Amino acid sequence: MLxxxxxxxxxxxxxxxxxxxxxxxxxxxxxATKQFARNRLLAGNSVGSISAYISDIAAFSDWLSDHRPGTxxxxxxxxxxxxxxxxxxxxxxLRDSTKARHIGSLRALIEEQxxxxxxxxxxxxxxxAREIPNVQQHTPKGIDDVVFSQLMDERxxxxxxxxxHRTILLxxxxxxxxVSSIVTLPRDCLTIGPDxxxxxxxxxxxxxxxxxxxxxxxxxxxxxxxxxxxxxSCPAGSPYLLPSPRDPDRxxxxxxxxxxxxxxxDRIQPKDAxxxxxxxxxxxxxxxxxxxxxxxxxxxxxxxxxxxxxxSLEMTARYAQIHDDTLRREVIQWHQRVNRRGEQIALPIxxxxxxxxxxxxxxxxxxxxxxxxxxxxxxVRTCPHPxxxxxxxxxxxxxxxxxxxxxxxxxxxRLLEHARERxxxxxxxxxxxxxxxxxxxxxxxxxTEATTT
Numbered sequence: 001m002l003x004x005x006x007x008x009x010x011x012x013x014x015x016x017x018x019x020x021x022x023x024x025x026x027x028x029x030x031x032a033t034k035q036f037a038r039n040r041l042l043a044g045n046s047v048g049s050i051s052a053y054i055s056d057i058a059a060f061s062d063w064l065s066d067h068r069p070g071t072x073x074x075x076x077x078x079x080x081x082x083x084x085x086x087x088x089x090x091x092x093x094l095r096d097s098t099k100a101r102h103i104g105s106l107r108a109l110i111e112e113q114x115x116x117x118x119x120x121x122x123x124x125x126x127x128x129a130r131e132i133p134n135v136q137q138h139t140p141k142g143i144d145d146v147v148f149s150q151l152m153d154e155r156x157x158x159x160x161x162x163x164x165h166r167t168i169l170l171x172x173x174x175x176x177x178x179v180s181s182i183v184t185l186p187r188d189c190l191t192i193g194p195d196x197x198x199x200x201x202x203x204x205x206x207x208x209x210x211x212x213x214x215x216x217x218x219x220x221x222x223x224x225x226x227x228x229x230x231x232x233s234c235p236a237g238s239p240y241l242l243p244s245p246r247d248p249d250r251x252x253x254x255x256x257x258x259x260x261x262x263x264x265x266d267r268i269q270p271k272d273a274x275x276x277x278x279x280x281x282x283x284x285x286x287x288x289x290x291x292x293x294x295x296x297x298x299x300x301x302x303x304x305x306x307x308x309x310x311x312s313l314e315m316t317a318r319y320a321q322i323h324d325d326t327l328r329r330e331v332i333q334w335h336q337r338v339n340r341r342g343e344q345i346a347l348p349i350x351x352x353x354x355x356x357x358x359x360x361x362x363x364x365x366x367x368x369x370x371x372x373x374x375x376x377x378x379x380v381r382t383c384p385h386p387x388x389x390x391x392x393x394x395x396x397x398x399x400x401x402x403x404x405x406x407x408x409x410x411x412x413x414r415l416l417e418h419a420r421e422r423x424x425x426x427x428x429x430x431x432x433x434x435x436x437x438x439x440x441x442x443x444x445x446x447x448t449e450a451t452t453t
Contacts, residue, residue, distance in 0.1 A: 019037055019047065019050060019051055019054060020051075020054075021033060021034060021037075021054060023054075023055075023058035023061060023062070024054070024057060024058050024061040025061055025064075025065055026061055026064060026065075026071060026072065027072075028072065028073055028074050028117075028118075029057070029060075029061055029064075030061075031117050032074070032109065032113045032116070032117025032118045033054060033057050033109065033117070034117075035113060035116055035117040036053070036057075036108075036109050036112055036113055036117065037050050037053070037054060039112060040053065044208060052101070052105075053105050053108070053109075056101050056102045056104075056105035056106065057105055057106065057109055059089075059102050060085060060102070060106050063085055063088060067084070067088070068081060073120065074117075074118040074119060074120045074121040075120040075121060075122065077110075077118070077121050077122065077125050078122050078124070078125050079122065079124040079125050079126065081125070082106070082125055082126075082127060085106070086103055086127070086131060089102050089103055089133075090133065096133055096134075096135050097135045099133045100132050100133045100134070100135050103127060103131065103132050103133065104127075104132045106127060107126075107127035107129070107132065110125065110126065110127065111126075141285065141288060142285055142286075142287075142288035142289030142290075142291070142292045142293075143281065143285045143286060143288075143289045144272060144273060146271075146272055146273045147270045147271075147272055147278055147281075148173070148289060150268060150270040150271070151169070151173070151264075151265075151268070151270060151281075152169075152173055153268075156264075156268040157169065159264075159267055159268065160264060163225055163226060163228075163229040164226065164229060164242060164252075165260050165264070166222060166225075167222050167223065167225070167226045167241075167242065168182070168242065168252075168257055168260055168261070169260075169261070169264065170218065170219050170222045171185075171219070172261070172283055172286040173286055174215055174216055174218070174219045174290075175200065175202075175213060175215060175219070175290075176286065176287045176290035176291065176307060176308050177202060177213075177287070178204075178284070178287065179254050179257055179258075179283050179284070180254070181202050181203060181204055181309075182242070182257065182283075183240075183242055183251045183252050183253065183254060183257060184202075184203055184240070184251055185200070185202055185203075185240065185241040185242060185251075186201070186203075186239060186240065186241060187227070187230065187238060187239060187240055187241050188201075189201050189202060189223070189241055190220065190223040190224070190227075191212070192220075193214075197214060197217070197220075198214070198215050198216075198217060198219065198220030198223070199212050199213065199214050199215065200212065200213045200215050200219075200223075204309045211309050213307065223241070226241060230243070234248040236248060240252075242257075244256070257283065258282075258283060261281060261283055262280065262281075265278065265279070265280065265281050266279075287308065288319075290307070290308070291304060291308055291316070291319040292319055294307065294319075295319045301316045301317065304316050304319065341437070341440050341444075390433070390434050390437040390438065391433060391434075391437070397441060397445075398445070398448075399445050399448065399449055402442070402445055405438055405441055405442055405445075406442065408434075408438060409435065409438040409439065409442065412431055412434050412435050412438060413435060415427075415431055416428065416431040416432065416435060419431055
């Protein structure tokens with residue numbers, strides 16, 4: 001067992017931390033793993049991530065005990081043995097992410113300890129990067145609006161008798177912070193900017209950096225209430241915004257925060273949009289919800305990445321996929337478009353054609369911002385008139401713009417009447433074409449609506 005001091009573990013305020021190597025039964029492998037852990041610790045890895053590595057190596061140790069019990073030295077770790085282990089992992093019922101971790105951690109151990117703790121291991125005993133199982137990146141799942149509104153309903157929040165518990169719920173709801181960043185918030189995290197708006201200063205534990213986040217006034221008021229609560233409940237003081245009830249010098253634990261959320265959900269018993277009870281909510285779902293809602297509100301990905309404190313746009317882009325899927329479902333289900341002749345132009349759904357059509361539709365929306373429809377031009381072709389043109393065959397529209405078309409038709413008929421009175425032949429001709437196109441569009445929208453209801 002390796003004991004790490006507060007300073008060494010990077011866990012100030014949490015006391016000594018331990019990393020347990022007892023599951024690794026082979027002495028040579030245990031020694032190599034201990035050296036591996038020390039090196040990772042000096043490189044700045046958290047105790048939690050190091051423990052995860054050791055858990056993966058312990059899985060390899062368990063396999064050796066069961067399938068290669070005579071493996072007592074590093075030189076007995078051969079490429080053939082590694083291949084057998086990787087085959088065992090791949091055939092197991094473990095999740096893909098766990099399989100990737102098990103094999104990836106073994107690869108890291110061998111690479112870093114080949115000339116140290118694993119001296120004598122065969123040069124051919126390697127794990128190639130391509131042999132680590134690919135993990136499918138799932139789109140993040142958040143909390144839907146129906147459930148979220150119940151969680152934030154003031155009548156439900158009043159059931160949180162403890163000020164600190166209410167602070168935790170509002171932090172989860174309004175910051176998108178990871179639990180590690182919430183529990184380690186300093187007591188003086190609230191800052192009022194020159195714009196007189198509240199900001200939170202926090203520590204991104206995962207990326208090991210300080211950051212600031214603008215927050216709503218509701219949360220700012222709650223943080224001030226939390227400070228008043230701390231003055232009364234912790235007269236000796238606490239360095240943390242959310243101190244442990246047992247020891248104010250330590251922050252509340254991750255598990256305690258999750259229990260507070262679980263008890264709150266159990267107390268108010270929220271239901272989803274279908275009326276099904278929601279029995280459990282993981283704190284990270286609040287983070288996913290914030291990311292998704294910002295994408296749906298059109299916030300640029302670069303800004304979202306800053307709010308969520310992502311190290312790159314790769315993770316943020318997964319939230320954009322949610323928005324793209326949502327838009328696509330809307331188009332498939334409701335936005336059956338018509339052209340200027342009133343002909344229905346349905347978006348293909350399946351196969352490569354559907355993907356290509358959707359790609360063109362999304363690019364068209366981005367390139368041509370029309371007030372009453374969409375531009376259906378191909379990707380390269382350009383239009384000298386970036387506005388809705390009722391004489392253009394590339395113009396598409398749907399029922400969302402019905403009111404604009406009806407208003408434009410009324411205005412066109414009024415202008416047409418005046419033009420006829422003044423015998424303005426050219427203007428009459430143009431307005432009659434617009435009237436004809438608008439009439440066709442509205443007729444086509446009526447027919448489309450009838451087929452989808």
